[in-house]
Amino acid sequence: MSEQAVIRTRGLTRYFGARPAVHDLNLEVPRGCVFAYLGRNGSGKTTSIRMLLGLLSPTRGEGSILGHDIRDLQPEVRARIGYLTEEHQLYGWMSVRQCGEFQSQFYPRWNEKIFQGVIGHFNLKLAARVKDLSRGERAGLCLGLTLAPEPELLVLDDPAMGLDPVAHRSLIESMIYLTRRSDRTIFFSSHELADVERVADYIAVLDRSVLRVCCSLETFRNSVRQVRLRFSGTPPPVPKIPGLIQAFRAEGELRLTCVHYNSTTEQALRALGPAQMEPVPLNLEDAFISYLGERGEKSFILSETEAQP
C-alpha cells in the first residue's frame, strides 16, 4: 500500500503554544479508498487536515499528499484536491449559478455536468441567492463546487455537520456515487458512525491529539471485543491484560473490552476463573466509545500490521 498512498505523514506534529494539537501523527491513506477520520471534538482532526493541505505548517514531522511534500504544494497539485471545509465559505450575494461560474474559473478541469448533477440532487435552484439558502442547501452547493473539478482526492471536513436527514442522505449518496471511479480517494472526518459504517473502507481515530487506530473498518470491528465473565462470588480484581481498554464491574460480573483479542487474551481471562464467560456483541458505536473511554490502557495503537495474529 506504500506506493499507492495518497496521504502519508511521519511524526506530523503541531503545537499551539505549549499545547500539542496533533502529536506524532503517522497516517497512511491508500489510493481509491474511503477513509474516515474520527475523534472527539478538539482531538486535532481539523488541525491535521489543514496541515495536510498545506494551510498550516507543522511544528515538526513531515507529510505528503498525492506524492508531494505538504510544505510546498504547487497550484497544479492543489487543483487535484477537493477540500470541503466545515464552514461552507461562500459569498452571500452570489446566486448558485454565479458560484459555479466563479469557481470554474480556477479549475482547468471543470465538469459542469457534475456541478449541475449535485445541485439537482440537493434540489437547488440555479437562480437562488446563497444568503437565502439553508444549511443543507449550502452544503449541497459547496459539495457541487468541490466535486465539479473532478478531484483525485476529496477531503471533507465534517461534511455531515448540521445537515437534515434528507440533505444528509444526499451527501452519503454523492460519496457513494464517487466510488464509481476506483482511482478516486475520499478522506472525511465525521462524528456520524452510521455514515462511517455505510461508506468507510478504513478508519483512523484520533484521541486527544494522538492517533489510536488506523486500519480497515473490518479489522477494527474484529479486534475490539467485549466479554462478560460471571462469577459465583465477588469478581477478582482485574489484572493487567494486554489490550484491555475498558472494564466494568457489577454484582458477580465483569465486563471487559479488549483490543487485539486473541487466544492469549482468552487464556488470561479464563485464568480469572469465571463460572461462565461469553462474548457480548458490540456495534461500531460501542466499540468506538469503549476505545475513547476514560479507563484502560492507552499506550498502544491498533493498526493493520499489529492486528495480524
Place this chain on the structure above:
Amino acid sequence: MTINLNINTGANTPIYRQITDQVRLAVAAGKLAVDDPLPSIRALAERLVINPNTVARAYADLQREGLIESRAGRGVFATRKRKMFTREEGWRRLEPLLDAVIGEAMVLDFTPPELREAFEKKLGQWKSAKGGEKS
C-alpha cells in the same frame, strides 16, 4: 423471484454479514431458488446507500460458499448449493449455535418441553416455507 435485501446501521452485525445472512436465509427458506437473479454490486450498493466494497465482500463470501455465482455479462445468480462441508464440520459449526440458543432459553426460564415444542413449531414453519414458495 428477486430478493429484497435490507441493512441496518448501528447493529451488532457488520453490514456485509447482514447481507450474507439474509441471502443464506432466503436460500434455506426457498425464497431464493436456483437461477434467481441478485442485484449487481453497484446497484445494491446504491440502493442500500453503502460502499460497493461492502457488497463485493458479502458476494465474495457467498460465492465461496457456493450460494451465488457471477455469470459474465449477465449478472449475479443464485446457484444450487454445493455441499461445502463434511457432516463432521457441519456439526462443529452448528453446535455452538445450538448451545447459544439453549443457554439463552435457560436464562429466560424456558423449560425443556417448551423449548422442544418451539423448535418443532419453527421447523414446521421452515418446511412449509420451503415447500410453499416453489413447486
